[in-house]
Amino acid sequence: MSVLLDHLPELWQGLVVTLQLTAASFLGAAVLGVVVTALRVSPVRVLRAIGTAYVETFQNLPLLVLLVLAFFGLPEIGVKAEPLTTAIVVISVYEAAYVGEALRSGVNSVSKGQGEAARAIGLTFTQSLRHVILPQALRTVVQPLGNIAIALIMNTALAGAVSIVELTTAAKNVNLVEAQPIPIFVGAGIAYALLAALVGLVTGRLERRLVILR
Amino acid sequence: MCMKKMIAVVAVALLGLAACGEADNAAVPGPSKTGKDVIGKAPVAAASDILPGSTMEKIKSRGELLVGGSLDAPLLSQQNPATGEVEGFDATMGKALAKYIIGEPKVKIVNSASETREALLANGTVDVVFQTYTITEERAKQVAFAGPYYTSGLTIAVKQGTSGIAKPEDLNGKKVIAGANTPAIPAIKKLAPQAEIVTFGSDPECLQALKQDRGVAYVQDETLLIAAAQKDPAIQIVTKPFTVDPYGIGLKHGDEQMKKFVNDWLGKIQADGTWQQIWKDSIGTVVQGDAPQPPKIGSVPGS
Amino acid sequence: MSTVLFDEPGPKARRRIRVATVLGTLAVVALAVLAVRQFAANGQLDADRWQPYATWPMWRYLLTGLGSTALAAVVSAALSMAFGLVLALGRLSHRRWVRGPAACYVEVVRVIPALLLVYVVLFALPRYGLDLPLFWKLAVPLTLSNAAAFAEIFRAGILSVERGQTEAGLAIGLTRWRTMRLIVLPQAARRVLPSIVSQSVGLLKDTSLGYVVSYGELLFSSKVLANYNGLLIQTYIVVAAVYLVVNMSLSKLARTLEARQRAGRTLSGRSSARA
Numbered sequence: 001m002s003v004l005l006d007h008l009p010e011l012w013q014g015l016v017v018t019l020q021l022t023a024a025s026f027l028g029a030a031v032l033g034v035v036v037t038a039l040r041v042s043p044v045r046v047l048r049a050i051g052t053a054y055v056e057t058f059q060n061l062p063l064l065v066l067l068v069l070a071f072f073g074l075p076e077i078g079v080k081a082e083p084l085t086t087a088i089v090v091i092s093v094y095e096a097a098y099v100g101e102a103l104r105s106g107v108n109s110v111s112k113g114q115g116e117a118a119r120a121i122g123l124t125f126t127q128s129l130r131h132v133i134l135p136q137a138l139r140t141v142v143q144p145l146g147n148i149a150i151a152l153i154m155n156t157a158l159a160g161a162v163s164i165v166e167l168t169t170a171a172k173n174v175n176l177v178e179a180q181p182i183p184i185f186v187g188a189g190i191a192y193a194l195l196a197a198l199v200g201l202v203t204g205r206l207e208r209r210l211v212i213l214r
Numbered sequence: 215m216c217m218k219k220m221i222a223v224v225a226v227a228l229l230g231l232a233a234c235g236e237a238d239n240a241a242v243p244g245p246s247k248t249g250k251d252v253i254g255k256a257p258v259a260a261a262s263d264i265l266p267g268s269t270m271e272k273i274k275s276r277g278e279l280l281v282g283g284s285l286d287a288p289l290l291s292q293q294n295p296a297t298g299e300v301e302g303f304d305a306t307m308g309k310a311l312a313k314y315i316i317g318e319p320k321v322k323i324v325n326s327a328s329e330t331r332e333a334l335l336a337n338g339t340v341d342v343v344f345q346t347y348t349i350t351e352e353r354a355k356q357v358a359f360a361g362p363y364y365t366s367g368l369t370i371a372v373k374q375g376t377s378g379i380a381k382p383e384d385l386n387g388k389k390v391i392a393g394a395n396t397p398a399i400p401a402i403k404k405l406a407p408q409a410e411i412v413t414f415g416s417d418p419e420c421l422q423a424l425k426q427d428r429g430v431a432y433v434q435d436e437t438l439l440i441a442a443a444q445k446d447p448a449i450q451i452v453t454k455p456f457t458v459d460p461y462g463i464g465l466k467h468g469d470e471q472m473k474k475f476v477n478d479w480l481g482k483i484q485a486d487g488t489w490q491q492i493w494k495d496s497i498g499t500v501v502q503g504d505a506p507q508p509p510k511i512g513s514v515p516g517s
Numbered sequence: 518m519s520t521v522l523f524d525e526p527g528p529k530a531r532r533r534i535r536v537a538t539v540l541g542t543l544a545v546v547a548l549a550v551l552a553v554r555q556f557a558a559n560g561q562l563d564a565d566r567w568q569p570y571a572t573w574p575m576w577r578y579l580l581t582g583l584g585s586t587a588l589a590a591v592v593s594a595a596l597s598m599a600f601g602l603v604l605a606l607g608r609l610s611h612r613r614w615v616r617g618p619a620a621c622y623v624e625v626v627r628v629i630p631a632l633l634l635v636y637v638v639l640f641a642l643p644r645y646g647l648d649l650p651l652f653w654k655l656a657v658p659l660t661l662s663n664a665a666a667f668a669e670i671f672r673a674g675i676l677s678v679e680r681g682q683t684e685a686g687l688a689i690g691l692t693r694w695r696t697m698r699l700i701v702l703p704q705a706a707r708r709v710l711p712s713i714v715s716q717s718v719g720l721l722k723d724t725s726l727g728y729v730v731s732y733g734e735l736l737f738s739s740k741v742l743a744n745y746n747g748l749l750i751q752t753y754i755v756v757a758a759v760y761l762v763v764n765m766s767l768s769k770l771a772r773t774l775e776a777r778q779r780a781g782r783t784l785s786g787r788s789s790a791r792a
Binding site (some may be wrong): 041042043044046056057059060061062063064065066068069072073076077078115118119125128129132150151153154155157158160161165171172175178179181182185188189192193195197 | 725
């Protein structure tokens with residue numbers, strides 16, 4: 001156990017980076033995901049095709065490949081950013097495909113009458129999406145979004161491949177020095193579990209607050 | 215102009231695929247003869263040296279030497295994708311040892327992540343380890359080391375035109391690139407404790423990162439950096455090696471019989487020029503001059 | 518749903534859409550041209566940097582890697598599905614001492630990064646005398662982590678089968694286990710098939726962690742390749758394309774299955790309505 005205390009600053013720093021990656025990427029993924037959903041249900045066929053292509057591409061590439069490719073490839077086309085920024089953007093873009101799919105199934109779960117009613121009272125596409133459909137869709141997708149958030153936390157561990165010292169990499173580095181894998185990795189595992197539990201707590205709360213009592 | 219290039223690329227791709235690649239481009243690997251001739255001339259042990267009941271006899275009757283090594287260490291132990299053969303200094307040494315024991319260079323390379331080499335030897339998954347295995351007294355408590363068979367050291371490379379880095383201490387306060395899980399990391403921590411170390415998974419990634427200014431310097435084994443600097447004029451080596459890493463041949467802990475046998479073999483191939491030829495075919499292709507004086511067998515604490 | 522949200526665009530709207538499409542396409546093409554120019558200016562499009570990937574030995578090597586990826590994925594998928602089914606049944610058991618541990622496993626493993634499990638198998642187990650062969654260093658953590666995911670899929674599938682089915686099974690005198698095996702599981706399996714395929718695509722993507730344990734799957738093969746020819750970016754672009762093709766085919770399979778299943782369900786729904 002003392003290993004954990006001795007290296008608390010490094011591990012803590014790793015946890016902070018994991019939190020930064022998680023928070024920023026989830027925000028990015030949420031925003032992008034809404035855009036992707038809007039594209040996929042839009043009236044314009046080209047936009048729908050773009051939305052579909054986006055989801056298809058990013059759901060079918062390993063995140064690790066995307067991270068490495070973006071990290072080394074983007075500077076070659078003149079786009080260079082800090083490693084942390086690159087990782088946040090890549091994880092956002094990747095997870096947005098999943099958020100988009102979750103939101104779309106949420107939109108599809110809203111009963112057809114709602115859409116028809118919205119249109120009947122003269123709302124436009126954007127208005128009916130914003131005021132009628134999405135708020136209802138969000139309720140049904142709180143749980144799936146929570147699962148995506150948990151998966152996203154797990155995925156931030158891959159950022160280690162592009163030189164970012166997040167929690168898993170920090171734990172690995174401490175282990176290289178101390179060679180006491182069990183306490184170190186179990187400690188890191190507990191930290192992840194706590195983070196995920198926090199997400200679970202929040203989604204549970206949200207779901208209870210948003211659920212419509214009929 | 216880009217379009218033309220693109221079209222050229224596609225055309226070349228199609229043509230190449232159709233022709234199954236008969237290009238003689240440098241980047242296109244073909245069958246390499248590295249190590250073939252030298253193995254042909256390498257010695258074979260006298261039957262009386264293969265003691266009954268020994269590890270050597272076990273290997274001989276199996277007909278294959280199990281070597282713990284890498285597939286992705288250029289010049290030392292790198293798989294040639296074209297042939298599937300593993301080439302380089304360490305790999306050829308392994309083949310030479312196999313020939314010495316079995317009479318034929320029959321080797322199976324077990325790709326070992328460097329953290330588990332001790333365990334692989336202890337539980338008999340591999341017979342020997344040839345994998346830039348630096349002899350230390352700490353490790354010698356868990357494995358037996360024959361050799362050293364080669365001495366290398368870490369050095370520093372920078373992007374052409376970088377100034378202010380001439381010795382390891384200059385790395386303090388700077389961003390330094392190192393390969394993940396390489397000995398460069400503890401060495402930097404010791405000599406330049408204030409350096410910020412950024413790690414990547416492979417040598418080309420580290421080089422690309424250096425070229426893209428992800429760090430001001432790259433600390434790596436001298437041989438690899440010499441090879442890189444030769445291929446790419448944008449990379450410049452700024453120091454002589456600042457560490458001494460004697461590489462040993464890892465053997466099962468306590469197997470004195472095998473250790474003596476391997477040390478005898480090493481003495482023989484150093485005396486008859488096989489060692490020097492293996493060096494010339496691998497590391498010697500990027501380092502100018504004659505093969506260096508091989509390190510004295512048993513000269514390092516732990517060996 | 519989506520179709521009721523907007524009217525079929527009229528002539529004016531269609532014209533506007535067309536103009537926007539053209540402008541948008543132009544903007545995207547301009548950006549792409551800029552990017553490609555920069556890419557070429559950095560020498561990344563030079564023919565000799567791509568030529569290796571026009572040769573058969575390189576592809577043979579990559580395809581061998583893909584073979585190892587497939588092997589790791591298939592073995593891990595089979596094992597984690599079996600283990601996942603046991604966990605799902607365990608979680609639904611009416612015995613508390615079975616339910617508790619199964620639920621605990623699923624909830625804990627679900628929130629631990631696969632990479633962390635890989636590190637445990639890679640660094641921790643050998644110290645306690647358990648040094649797995651390379652293949653299992655990848656397959657074991659993948660199995661452990663995906664079993665939890667499969668367990669949840671199976672559990673959802675089993676729960677989605679109407680209670681009446683179980684009750685009917687028990688009523689005609691089948692044991693609990695036979696009811697599960699003969700009545701509930703076959704129906705559940707059909708419903709979760711699409712989820713199973715998409716989870717398997719996820720598993721296939723996870724095999725890229727072989728990069729960390731140096732098991733010779735596709736991504737590690739590309740690392741060896743890049744080490745050999747020094748063409749980092751080209752190699753990763755090629756490998757990304759290979760992953761894309763393989764996974765897209767699998768995803769397409771998932772969609773076909775889903776569509777067929779949906780068709781099947783409406784069909785059976787109709788026939789039961791007729792009855």
